[in-house]
Amino acid sequence: MAAREINDHVHALGVIDWDRQVFDELIPTPDGTTYNAYLVQGGEKTALIDTADPSYEEEFITNIARLGVGCIDYVIINHAEQDHSGSLPILLELFPMATVLATEKGKELICSLLLIPEERVQVVEDGATISLGDRTLEFLHAPWVHWPDTMLTYLREDGILFSCDLFGSHLATSDLYVQDDHAIEQSAKRYFAEIMMPFRHVIGNYIDRVEGLNPTLIAPSHGPIHDNPGRILDIYRHWVSDEVKNMVLIPYISMHGSTQQMVEYLTEALIERGVRVKPFNLASADTGSIAMALVDAATVVIASPTVLFGPHPKIVYAAFLVNMLKPKTRSVGIIGSFGWGGKTVQAITDMLSNLKADMLDPVYIRGQAMEEDMRQLEHLADEILKRHHDYTIV
Numbered sequence: 293m294a295a296r297e298i299n300d301h302v303h304a305l306g307v308i309d310w311d312r313q314v315f316d317e318l319i320p321t322p323d324g325t326t327y328n329a330y331l332v333q334g335g336e337k338t339a340l341i342d343t344a345d346p347s348y349e350e351e352f353i354t355n356i357a358r359l360g361v362g363c364i365d366y367v368i369i370n371h372a373e374q375d376h377s378g379s380l381p382i383l384l385e386l387f388p389m390a391t392v393l394a395t396e397k398g399k400e401l402i403c404s405l406l407l408i409p410e411e412r413v414q415v416v417e418d419g420a421t422i423s424l425g426d427r428t429l430e431f432l433h434a435p436w437v438h439w440p441d442t443m444l445t446y447l448r449e450d451g452i453l454f455s456c457d458l459f460g461s462h463l464a465t466s467d468l469y470v471q472d473d474h475a476i477e478q479s480a481k482r483y484f485a486e487i488m489m490p491f492r493h494v495i496g497n498y499i500d501r502v503e504g505l506n507p508t509l510i511a512p513s514h515g516p517i518h519d520n521p522g523r524i525l526d527i528y529r530h531w532v533s534d535e536v537k538n539m540v541l542i543p544y545i546s547m548h549g550s551t552q553q554m555v556e557y558l559t560e561a562l563i564e565r566g567v568r569v570k571p572f573n574l575a576s577a578d579t580g581s582i583a584m585a586l587v588d589a590a591t592v593v594i595a596s597p598t599v600l601f602g603p604h605p606k607i608v609y610a611a612f613l614v615n616m617l618k619p620k621t622r623s624v625g626i627i628g629s630f631g632w633g634g635k636t637v638q639a640i641t642d643m644l645s646n647l648k649a650d651m652l653d654p655v656y657i658r659g660q661a662m663e664e665d666m667r668q669l670e671h672l673a674d675e676i677l678k679r680h681h682d683y684t685i686v
Contacts, residue, residue, distance in 0.1 A: 295331070295359045296468050298509070301427065302452065304517070305329045305340075305355045307348040310464045315375075319486045320580040323479060324464025327352075327375055328513050330454055331361065332447060334424020339366040340390075341445055341454045342513055346378030353382060363387070366422065368429070369394045370456035371442045372401035376513055381406055393422070395433055398441035416443075434458065434498050436491045444502075451508035457487065458498065459524050461515030469519045477527060478584075479515060484531055485583035490618045492532040499528055534620050536590035538685045540676060541621075542571040543582055543610040544595035550629040550660045551597045557666055558593065558627065561673035567680065574606040579613060586619040590683050591676050592649075594640055598630035602639045611643040618646045623679050625652035625672060629659060652676070 295303045306328040315321045327344040329352065338361065344352035356364075364387040369377050372394065380402070384390060392413040394402055399413040416422075418433035432444040437458050445454040461479035470476045488495060502510075503525060510518040518524045540562055546552035555571055562569045570585045586592070592614060596607035603611070614621075624644060626637050637654045652675060655668045 295355045298330070298452070298468075298511075298517070299450065301333045302447070302450065303331045303333075303359060304468060304511070305331055305344075305352065305359070307344045307351050307355070308464050308466070309345070309348065312464075315462065319462075320578055321462040322578070322580070323462060325462040325514050326464060328511065328515075330511060331356070331359065332424060332427060332429065334427035336423075336425030337365040338363060339368055339422070339424060339429060340364050340383070341368045342370055342376045342456070343367070343379035343383055345375045349379035349382050352379050353386065364390045365424075366390065367392045368431075368445055368454075369398055369402060370445060370454065370513070371439060372398050372405060373439060374405065376456070377402060377406060380408060384408065384412060393431070395435075395441050395443050397435070398443070401439075401441050418443075421448075432501060436494045437498060438487050438491055444498075446505055446507070451506070453502060453505060453507040453510050453521075455502070455510050455512045457513055458495070458502075459510050459518060459528065460512035463515045465516055467516050470516045473523065476516065476524075480524065480527065481531070481584050481587060482580050483514065484528070485587050485617070486580055489531075489583070489587065490616065492620070495528070496532040499525060499532065531587055536620055536622055536683055536685060537568070537588040538566075538680050539568040539570065539585070539589045540591045540593060541582070541585045541589040542569065542593045542595055543574055543577070543607070543614075544571060545574045545597070545604045545606045546595075547597045547599075547604070550657075551595050551627070554627050554629065554655070554657075554661050554665070554669060555595045557661070558669045558673060561670055562676065565673055565677045567673075567677055574610055582610070582613070583617060586614065586617055586621065589619070589621055590680050590685065591623040591625065591652075592619075592621050593625040593627060593652075593672075593676075596626075596628045596636055596640065598628070598634035598636045601634040603636045607640065608643070611640050615644050615646045621647060621649050622683050623652055623676065624649045625676070626654040626656065627669070627672070629657050629661070631659065650679070
């Protein structure tokens with residue numbers, strides 16, 4: 293797709309990846325994605341902010357050529373991950389006088405990942421600026437969004453914040469700007485859940501700094517541009533807070549039906565008590581949807597049968613995911629059944645060491661659930677409801 297004008301001296305050079313279904317061979321991207329880059333042409337110098345995934349370098353370079361760019365003085369790499377920086381080697385061949393600007397950690401990663409000569413990369417400090425003549429770019433270091441090298445770039449005179457991964461969304465769209473608030477909120481939530489959630493407390497500090505800039509546009513590295521920055525900032529405020537919703541997430545798997553029977557009973561018991569429930573059968577569930585539910589859930593109940601001596605492998609993956617994403621979840625429960633023994637409850641508990649959550653008493657039974665077991669599930673539902681009343685529920 294050809295370059296598009298944001299204003300008379302700023303152009304979007306993004307490439308749309310309509311078909312990408314998995315990112316990093318890990319993250320589901322059912323709606324594709326974009327690799328956004330932006331060209332800022334000042335009165336004296338020109339800067340390119342980020343590049344594109346190397347699989348799209350030909351289209352990316354074509355976009356630059358069609359815009360008639362004769363010289364690029366600076367290539368600003370806000371983040372060294374290859375979906376942002378991957379076209380940098382070919383770009384530096386075509387513009388041999390260009391200087392790469394990055395954080396100190398960004399320089400280290402660019403040189404390591406892309407084999408860029410160190411002399412081509414200049415380190416910029418937090419708060420530093422460069423002049424393009426009649427335009428000024430300011431650099432804001434933002435480590436751990438979501439790598440240690442990340443920075444944001446702010447075009448002062450126009451109030452445009454080039455926010456890198458922050459406020460982004462994996463959404464393949466021909467829209468330059470956000471057109472559907474609900475759709476972008478869902479895509480941005482998936483993106484936050486899968487990528488940003490482990491760093492939510494750090495990100496909260498950057499939101500304060502961004503609000504202080506009062507930007508007119510937020511232009512992320514993935515997804516459409518936010519021309520109503522206040523909306524995405526407000527949404528992020530909730531996501532990074534400790535506020536939870538009256539909701540229980542239940543990732544489960546069942547081999548012979550007994551664990552599923554327990555999940556269904558607990559689900560109905562919670563519904564009767566006015567608690568929202570989201571069960572996910574891991575035989576087919578989308579891990580991105582599970583991550584999105586983790587953004588809000590006050591309680592997570594993991595339901596697994598015992599395989600040999602421990603939890604089902606799909607539950608192991610789910611527990612690893614929950615532990616890695618470090619959600620704001622306040623309570624965690626474990627339910628399920630076993631045949632002849634094992635240490636499933638202890639194994640799952642040990643895998644959730646990153647969570648600052650209370651462990652509920654497990655309901656772990658032999659074989660099919662009987663009347664006494666169902667009473668334990670009723671008690672678990674009562675306990676969850678009681679705890680939800682004690683939390684800050686929004």
